[in-house]
Amino acid sequence: MSASAALYLASASPRRRELLALLDYPFTVLSVDVEEQQQPDETPADYVQRLARDKSQAGWLACRGQKPVLGADTIVVFEQEVLEKPRDFADAQRILQLLSGNTHTVMTAVALSSEQGCEVVLVNSQVTFRKLTPEEISRYWQTGEPADKAGAYGIQGIGGKFVSHLSGSYSAVVGLPLLETDLLLQKYCRHS
Numbered sequence: 001m002s003a004s005a006a007l008y009l010a011s012a013s014p015r016r017r018e019l020l021a022l023l024d025y026p027f028t029v030l031s032v033d034v035e036e037q038q039q040p041d042e043t044p045a046d047y048v049q050r051l052a053r054d055k056s057q058a059g060w061l062a063c064r065g066q067k068p069v070l071g072a073d074t075i076v077v078f079e080q081e082v083l084e085k086p087r088d089f090a091d092a093q094r095i096l097q098l099l100s101g102n103t104h105t106v107m108t109a110v111a112l113s114s115e116q117g118c119e120v121v122l123v124n125s126q127v128t129f130r131k132l133t134p135e136e137i138s139r140y141w142q143t144g145e146p147a148d149k150a151g152a153y154g155i156q157g158i159g160g161k162f163v164s165h166l167s168g169s170y171s172a173v174v175g176l177p178l179l180e181t182d183l184l185l186q187k188y189c190r191h192s
C-alpha cells in the first residue's frame with residue numbers, strides 16, 4: 001500500500017472504487033473472498049449487513065490491522081425476496097419481469113473495520129421501474145450490463161432509462177452511499 005493511503009477498500013467492484021475516489025481519502029484496493037449465501041432464517045437487511053461486515057473483517061485480517069478497511073454489499077429486494085446478480089439470461093429475465101412496473105428496495109450496507117471494531121451502516125432506497133417488454137429485457141441482457149449487477153440492472157447505465165422514480169440515495173444504489181461512507185471515514189480515518 002502507498003505510504004499515504006488512509007484505508008483499504010475490500011472490493012472488486014469498479015463502481016465502489018470510482019465512488020470512493022470522490023471522497024478525500026487515499027485508499028488501496030484489497031481482494032477478499034467472501035461467500036454470498038443467505039441463510040434460511042436471515043432477513044434481507046441482516047444478510048446485506050452481514051456480507052458488508054464479512055468483507056470488511058476479511059480485509060482487516062488480510063492486512064493484519066494496518067489501516068481501516070471498508071467493505072460494502074448491495075442487494076435488490078422485491079416482496080422480501082433477495083435478487084442478487086443474475087446467474088444467466090433466464091434468471092435476468094425472471095428478475096427484470098419482477099421489477100417491471102413495480103417498486104423495489106435497494107439495500108446497501110457499508111462496514112468499516114478498525115482498531116475500534118466494526119461499524120456497519122445500512123441504507124435503503126426505493127426504486128420504481130416502468131413496465132418493460134420481453135423484447136426490451138432481451139436487448140438489455142445482450143448489452144452485457146445486467147450480468148454483474150444486483151437486480152440485473154445498473155441505474156448509472158442503460159438501466160437508468162427503466163427508472164421512473166428513486167427515493168433514497170443514488171450512490172447507494174450504484175454500490176456505495178457517499179454521505180454515509182464519508183461520515184464513517186470522518187470517524188475512523190485520517191485524511192493522509
Ligand SMILES: Cc1cn([C@H]2C[C@H](O)[C@@H](COP(=O)(O)OP(=O)(O)OP(=O)(O)O)O2)c(=O)[nH]c1=O
Binds near residue numbers: 011016073153175
Ligand atoms: C442495483 C445496482 C447494482 N449495482 C452493482 C453494485 C455492486 O457492484 C453490484 C452488487 O454486487 P455486490 O456483491 O454488492 O458487489 P460486487 O461483487 O460487485 O463487489 P465486491 O463484493 O467485491 O465489493 O451491483 C450497480 O452498479 N448499479 C445498480 O443500479
